[in-house]
Amino acid sequence: MKTLRIYITGAVQGVFFRKFIKEKADELNIRGFIRNLEDGRVEVVAEGRDEKVNELLAQCKKGSPHSEVKNIETQELKHQGFKGFKVSLF
DSSP states (O other), rough: EEEEEEEEEESSSSSHHHHHHHHHHHTOOOEEEEETTTTEEEEEEEEEHHHHHHHHHHHHHHTTTTTTEEEEEEEEEEOOOOEEEEEEEE
16 A cells, blocks of 8 residues: 655646546545645645555646646655545645
8 A cells, every 4th residue: 555645737627637547546446535736736645555545646647638747745644544535626
């Protein structure tokens, strides 16, 4: 099991990025959340099997069709025990 915090910088707000990642997380059986940050970045906390979390990270790097990902920062976290994957505004 792996828990990863991912910060995405670029044109990632207002371009269906959160919806795109939520759909991918559901497909991969990832738990956690995604939210916009006030500084324009998007934060994802993803928890699940290592290879599935790595696949979601790859999708974050790729971005949704209308987004433009400029930078990704990651940080490993302790297991959080999320029950599902949620989308938050802030």
